[in-house]
Amino acid sequence: MLSPSLEDYLEEIYRLSLTAGTVRVTDISRKLRVSSPSVTKALRKLITYGYITHQKYGLISVTDKGKQKGSFLIERNQTVQEFLMLIRANCDISAEAESIEHYLSNTTIDQFKYLGMFMQNNPDIYKRYLEFIELPEVEQSDIDE
Structure with missing residues (x-):
């Protein structure tokens, strides 16, 4: 497990x-804002796991195993971002997804996906959800009256 x-x-x-x-x-290094030695260290590990190949000072290639895992990782990130947009999370969607995606189980990710599909197929329910989250918060003093 990576x-x-x-x-x-x-x-x-x-x-x-x-x-x-x-x-x-x-x-x-540029994309992830890390040093070249950090990248090289990570590459060694990914080579050991069979996800990539790399010639010293040369190009990096993704193996079939790496393509399968890479595709999964991109889809997982996209699913989390779509979920956060769906619930109208008021945050940096990309950063938030990056923060939490590694710690969610595959079944939870699947449920995010299913909820998104459900809301797409039931726009009336999604509209009700949006109306619900935009209701002003009820103060305890309003309830006591």
Whole structure:
């Protein structure tokens, strides 16, 4: 099982491989705002786990195993971001998703996905939810009256 930090590295390597085609240590270092030695250390571990290949001072390639895991990591991040948008979380969605995604079980992620699909298929219920969360908070003194 990968640590949250290694998941972040693999996710970014996979993202870069999809968009740029080629991936280098400096690309990862810039994107994740970490030092090149930190990237190199993470790459060694990802190579050991069979997720990537890397020639010294050369390009980084994602293995089939790495592509499968990378795809999963991107989908998980997207699901958490969509859930946070769905519930209208008032935060930096990207940062919040990044903070929590590593600590949620796959079944919880699946439930986020199902809730999103349910709300898409039931816009009347989603509208009621939105109306509910925008109600002014009731003060205890209002209840006591």
